[in-house]
Amino acid sequence: MKYVTIGEAAARWNIPESTIRYYEKKGLLPFIERDEAGRRLFSERQMALFEIILCLKNTQMPIGDIKQYMDWVAQGDDTVDLRLEMMKKHKQAVQAHIDSMTESLAGIDVKIDRYTNQINQREEERK
Amino acid sequence: MKYVTIGEAAARWNIPESTIRYYEKKGLLPFIERDEAGRRLFSERQMALFEIILCLKNTQMPIGDIKQYMDWVAQGDDTVDLRLEMMKKHKQAVQAHIDSMTESLAGIDVKIDRYTNQINQREEERK
DNA sequence: ATACGACTTAAACCATGGTTTAAGTCAACA
DNA sequence: TGTTGACTTAAACCATGGTTTAAGTCGTAT
Numbered sequence: 001m002k003y004v005t006i007g008e009a010a011a012r013w014n015i016p017e018s019t020i021r022y023y024e025k026k027g028l029l030p031f032i033e034r035d036e037a038g039r040r041l042f043s044e045r046q047m048a049l050f051e052i053i054l055c056l057k058n059t060q061m062p063i064g065d066i067k068q069y070m071d072w073v074a075q076g077d078d079t080v081d082l083r084l085e086m087m088k089k090h091k092q093a094v095q096a097h098i099d100s101m102t103e104s105l106a107g108i109d110v111k112i113d114r115y116t117n118q119i120n121q122r123e124e125e126r127k
Numbered sequence: 128m129k130y131v132t133i134g135e136a137a138a139r140w141n142i143p144e145s146t147i148r149y150y151e152k153k154g155l156l157p158f159i160e161r162d163e164a165g166r167r168l169f170s171e172r173q174m175a176l177f178e179i180i181l182c183l184k185n186t187q188m189p190i191g192d193i194k195q196y197m198d199w200v201a202q203g204d205d206t207v208d209l210r211l212e213m214m215k216k217h218k219q220a221v222q223a224h225i226d227s228m229t230e231s232l233a234g235i236d237v238k239i240d241r242y243t244n245q246i247n248q249r250e251e252e253r254k
Numbered sequence: 255a256t257a258c259g260a261c262t263t264a265a266a267c268c269a270t271g272g273t274t275t276a277a278g279t280c281a282a283c284a
Numbered sequence: 285t286g287t288t289g290a291c292t293t294a295a296a297c298c299a300t301g302g303t304t305t306a307a308g309t310c311g312t313a314t
Contacts, residue, residue, distance in 0.1 A: 005290080091236070105222075112211065112218065190301070
């Protein structure tokens, strides 16, 4: 199996190594192996798990919740229903958040329109 | 003109009074008037400004940037172009953020599908 | 008159999510 | 053999965005 160092993993996801170490310390990466010298080795499985962590992070799931999820992953198939429920709930929360931002964008668009008109009118008057 | 106390404003936006005071301290609310006793009085104009602050907050604009925007508002019409540019940039950033979250949601959907199938299959086998 | 509720302030406190630092280990190359 | 470069750790540090506390001032209803 192909293993990847922390430096390569960091480059692959374009994040600092320190962030990966921090996530591991927080319990987000329960399966990382080490070589004889104590260096982290990331397997393909590990990289795939990291990808879902990044999806959860990117959708603002708190570290503590992601840890809960990873604990369930580590526990095995008995926790599939818990994980399913968590992902469904999270999806809904994310969708609600996106909707709320989209609404706020409408308020911002009002300003953009007003400012644009104001500037155009000033142009007119300069003529 | 109708004025509103901090308590009424807080209730109207459903946020703690302390948050409003914090925003004022940070320079986000440059126009708040006070009564003889030093209590804040929010005019309709103030409430409208607050609404746009909430839009910017809700779309994750940092406090410092919102302050910059409000400083420009306070400076008057000379800063309309700066404000327009800022709002346009911000809109783009927000749209990019929404797109990125939407992509992450796809990764989460993959998990939802997998878990759902796993559970259905378990159901089948129980029969 | 007084007591209550709504307000005021400055300063201390807090959680979250990292980043930085200092000191050390190891493998490989010159 | 020694010196890079990539890694290791624990602990300190930081920014952001508030929240809480303590002590005090009003206006008003009893």
